[in-house]
Amino acid sequence: MRERDFNQLVERLKDKLFRIAFQVVRDDELAYDIVQEVFIKVWDKRVELQAIENLDAYCYRMTRNLSIDKTRLKHYKTGDLSGAYKMEHSDPSPQKQTEINQTMELVKNWIEDLPETQKAVIMLRDFEGLTYKEIADTMEMPLNQVKVYLFRARQVLRQNMENTKSYGL
């Protein structure tokens, strides 16, 4: 891997890796350190990594595993996920926008309440846009298992959204 290829990799993946790390550690500064550590490891191992089929998936997995390792440290304190979302107001009427914002808060809570693996899979798919294969490689699980977890997670969210619409907030 040449320096130019490495820089392209950093540009392409830095935001995704940052969000994947943040999703686990819930801390901007720590997520930043993790992403740096991942890229430095990739650079140090650049000769060995030429044999790797999917470098992106390798980086996702390394980021996730490193983030999980950091949360296991004794001094680690769990933060909340509110910082993961950047609100951008669009055109709907103020009343409608308020309603959407309130339901979005509920959606975040529903996602938070999902079992850990379902949450990780739905975040990687719906929020990061990874392929099923990339998710399977990242999570180190069979591809059909990825689809099962995704199906279950989406069913829960769909049910909750429809219930909210039917019975109100």
Added chain:
Amino acid sequence: MDFRKIDNILPKYWEGDTSLNEEDILYSYFTSNNVHESHEVYVPYFKTQQSYRNKKAPVEIATSINEKIGGNKVRKISSYKKFWRIAAAIGVLTVGVVLYQQYVLPVESNSALYSDTFETPEEALQEIKMALGMVSNKIEESTIMVSNEIIKIDISNNVLY
């Protein structure tokens, strides 16, 4: 927007059977301001995805990574230096081969003659004594046999003459 298309994709989406391309269509549709009333219930989910994707890594991260790997970059070697390095390596290799052929190989080939022999002179002497003793015995036996044959021949001659 073709709402029927969305109606076709949505059930597949909830079943977890959509491609990334189809999911992009849903994402663009639900984050637009042109959503059919029957679909509005799902808007918050896609808006949540949108707000999540807006979170970016700090801009200085790429620079910071580049600085950290700076000391670890591969040093570029000019072709001139490269030539002399290769020439020096070939020279050292040639001298090595010549010295090996002149000094190491002859010693190794001579040493083959002495391999698998005795550790001490005493052992060697003992073995030689045994070997010579065996040879001596065989010669003695042969001499006796020859003497006996000569005697037999002499007796035969006396009988004839």
